[in-house]
Amino acid sequence: MAMRNETIDGVPQGALRGSMRDFRVMQGKDLLGRCEAFYSWQDTRRQSGTWPFSRATEKGPASSCAVRDDAGVLTKGVNFASQDYLSLSSHPAVLEAAKQAIDEFGVHSAGSPALVGNTSTSVALERRLAEFMQMEEAILYPTGWAAGFGVIKGLVRSHDYIVMDALAHACLQTGAQAATRNVILFRHNDVDHCRSRLVDIRRRDPDAGIMVVTEGLFSMDSDTPDLAALQSLAHEFGAVLMVDVAHDLGCLGEDGTGHIGIQNMLGKVDLVMGSFSKTFGSNGGFVATKSRAVKEYLRFYSPSCTFSNALSPPQVATITKALDIVQSEEGKFLRGQLMANILTLRSEVRRLGMDCYGDPSAIVCVKTGDEAFARMTARDLPRRGLIANLVEFPAVGKGLARFRLQVMAGHRNEEILAAAHRLDAAMRSARSQLDAGFEPVSRRLAG
Ligand SMILES: Cc1ncc(COP(=O)(O)O)c(C=O)c1O
Structure with a gap:
């Protein structure tokens, strides 16, 4: 597939291509100056809303909360990006x-x-x-x-x-x-x-x-x-x-x-x-x-x-x-609640046609694979009200991007269902934007 347009829904090609692997080994004697190449690529992603990292919660990791991204934009949503499995x-x-x-x-x-x-x-x-x-x-x-x-x-x-x-x-x-x-x-x-x-x-x-x-x-x-x-x-x-x-x-x-x-x-x-x-x-x-x-x-x-x-x-x-x-009875109860939440999320994700990795645990990773698709999806999530971590290289291999949803005992049922539905909607929208912006190789060759 080749990109037909310079941008897809305003996102430049540069934000959808490349990975952090490209900047892992840097050449040249200017130890500080050579960080610029990474920053420039990162900033292209930041400015186009495809850099969903380095965000800050406004008041801590609640099951629904407000987060500010590193371009300063504040959004609210159900929070599946924090690690607080028993909500302790x-x-x-x-x-x-x-x-x-x-x-x-x-x-x-x-x-x-x-x-x-x-x-x-x-x-x-x-x-x-x-x-x-x-x-x-x-x-x-x-x-x-x-x-x-x-x-x-x-x-x-x-x-x-x-x-x-x-x-x-x-x-x-x-x-x-x-x-x-x-x-x-x-x-x-x-x-x-x-x-x-x-x-x-x-x-x-x-x-x-x-x-x-x-x-x-x-x-x-x-x-x-x-x-x-x-x-x-x-x-x-x-x-x-x-x-x-x-x-x-x-x-x-x-x-x-x-x-x-x-x-x-x-x-x-x-x-x-x-x-x-x-x-x-x-x-x-x-x-x-x-x-x-x-x-x-x-x-x-x-x-x-x-x-x-x-x-x-x-x-x-x-x-x-x-x-x-x-170690208490309350702990056992919270683990039960956590597992019930995990099972609800996994089954809703699958019912909507998405797929997740592994066995039931507080980590529910939803497959996306292709980084461009994952980044377009990530860009759409804040406005839909889902806070979830995009995982791409170096945390996973290239081409194996995913959204890591981390479940807490304190998530409410409606928050879990909202997470699955919002992720599904963002993925559908990203897919159609990409389909419109990419040209199949066969058509390119024929043209
Ligand atoms: C498997 C594993 N080991 C160790 C760590 C490091 O733990 P911490 O974040 O508490 O420093 C993490 C956290 O990211 C992890 O996922």
Whole structure:
């Protein structure tokens, strides 16, 4: 297909073409000046309404809210773009706990956990988390990203290997690249391919350390590996398994222990790493281990822990109260409500003829594929009243764009139905605009 017109409904070709991949490796000695090429492309998209990133909620992530885009335009809509799966970030008991912590401890940790950055409450939270995961120890990090990066960089050295699911999160990939050049990817959720990677490594290097890395629930595909199979595979080859549970811990499973609990693997995975920012209402992350030695080593050799300030007292209080709720009858009720909302959204999306990825979880990714189509759809969503994240490269591969709708327990039924209908209407309108603006190759050749 070729574009017949210079613009499609006012959107220039340049905004519909290209991707962030084009600007990843920049040439030339002018480190600052060479950012201009990216900015110019981004601004073409911004000015044409096809840059739906860097938006700010006016007053926080409610299930319906107002957001301002980075061109300054304010819109309102149903919000499926925030990560607050059990809606705990506005729970009255959580708010109260954070306020009390400020009164009692102040607002700042004022130090690294390797020095005196912990408080009595963060030490207690580490213990609570270890128990929740049925592990011996847990160690806190300032963000989930820092935990994912830090657990790998902290434990893996340049002569070791990382065998990682090809779709693992950026924090894991970046940690792996920082730790060793021996980073080997296996096909997404493919245990046999992981095995063949391990066979190759052990043939070459019988004595190297190997960390196998995967996620409990993949954040763009909403699917899950066979954790028992990966764990026993890792042990068969003298490797350790590390599982990132950012998106399932707290919000999935009867008791909130996510896919590790669902798969009866509590206490059996070598290393578990998680984030509090999806379900526990706060920035922050953790690593859980069966060994005090590993925890102590991480504290002093994992740079994103050692050389970064500890979680602040209000963050710790928020997470601790959120964990109380996750482990209570109310938590079970909220997980039930969340799952009911997820199932409603997925079935409405499909009933309207759209398709979504993976298994039921708080992440409902609706397929668009082609970036031009996705960007034209994204442009239409604010005026229709849907706040949803467009996902394109580098978060997913080129040509695999999608809208990621993130469901909360607090979404009302009418908000869920509105989201599906508004997305469908925006997609239809984008499709007809593109059909009008593109010329089929056969007609172009004939002409
Ligand atoms: C799978 C996964 N791991 C880690 C992180 C990082 O967590 P945080 O945003 O809390 O730093 C994220 C969040 O984007 C994630 O999706």
